[in-house]
Amino acid sequence: MKSGFSAFLRAAVSVGLMAAILLGMREHLPGVATTLMKTNIPIFSAAVLLFGVNVCVLAVRLALIFRGEGLIVPYGKTVQLSFVGYFFNNFLPTAVGGDIVKAYYAYAQTDEAGKSFIAVFMDRFVGVLSFVVIASAALICSWNIIDSWIKNIIVLFAAGGIFAMVVILNTRVAEFVFGALSRLKLFNLGERLSKVYRMVHDYRNKKHLLAAGGVISGLVQCSYFIVIFLFGASLGIGLNMRLIFLLMPIVSIVSMLPSIGGLGLREGAIVILFKDFVGSDNAFAISILLLVTLLLTGALGAVFYAFAPQFRFGKRIKPEENT
DSSP: OOHHHHHHHHHHHHHHHHHHHHHHHTTHHHHHHHHHHHHHHHHHHHHHHHHHHHHHHHHHHHHHHHHHTOOOHHHHHHHHHHHHHHHHHHSSSSTTTTHHHHHHHHHOOOOOOOOHHHHHHHHHHHHHHHHHHHHHHHHHHEEEEEEEEHHHHHHHHHHHHHHHHHHHHHHHHHHHHHHHHOOOOGGGGGHHHHHHHHHHGGGGGGGGHHHHHHHHHHHHHHHHHHHHHHHHHHHTTOOOOHHHHHHHHHHHHHSSSSBBTTHHHHHHHHHHHHHHOOOHHHHOOOHHHHHHHHHHHHHHHHHHHHOOOGGGGOOOOOGGGGG
């Protein structure tokens, strides 16, 4: 009952946000439609292709972190998992709903539940942290041309990223956390949380893995920002790359808040953040092209989900498949 109400609430958030955006943009919709009709298909297609390549590169990071957990998941299967994640992101709560699906099917193939979920969590964490680092660097380069409220948001994200890194890697903080969790006796909650935290904290001994994942993330995020630039170019909009590096990380993090696949949150954030630089019509048109790209990527994930053997219930990777 609760899960059904939660899903309804998140769907209502997405529908409500999109309705609010459309209502607020009602006078701009003819202009948005005119802008979209001018889309340069070859440039847009190049952006979609580059987005797909990014997903394949991110699958390298996922395979790397799986290996760090002692789980040998072939690269081809992590590619399929990554695209299937995008498929489920279109329907599950927030833009990270697909991560739950990826973790489940990794567990279904390796029979290692804890390691599978921790690996997918760390994969997402490294990606989010790279967004924060890039936005912080862009903020330093754009300090004099950015409104104070945007500066405050990025500084808040940066502080959160630093705090998370300290909680994960610092031994003294870990001792405090373990001590606090040991006091939670109800339903063995403290013991269970301690086990999860211990697996995350173990990444203090895997800094090389975090560094490699960070490098991959940085390259992919830069490529993703080029995708956004190409969306603008396909519409005849000259987007400033420094602006994209500064604002799109905020859009990505906002889209992780409760909704369905970030729908409504993502589009609203793009309009609010970019309208002063390119106009509301153009900002909304760019958000629509991004939405279409996400849906196309999810459609490919649906194909993998329908036909790839690893997504059949009960299917496990056999030992010889791990070699």
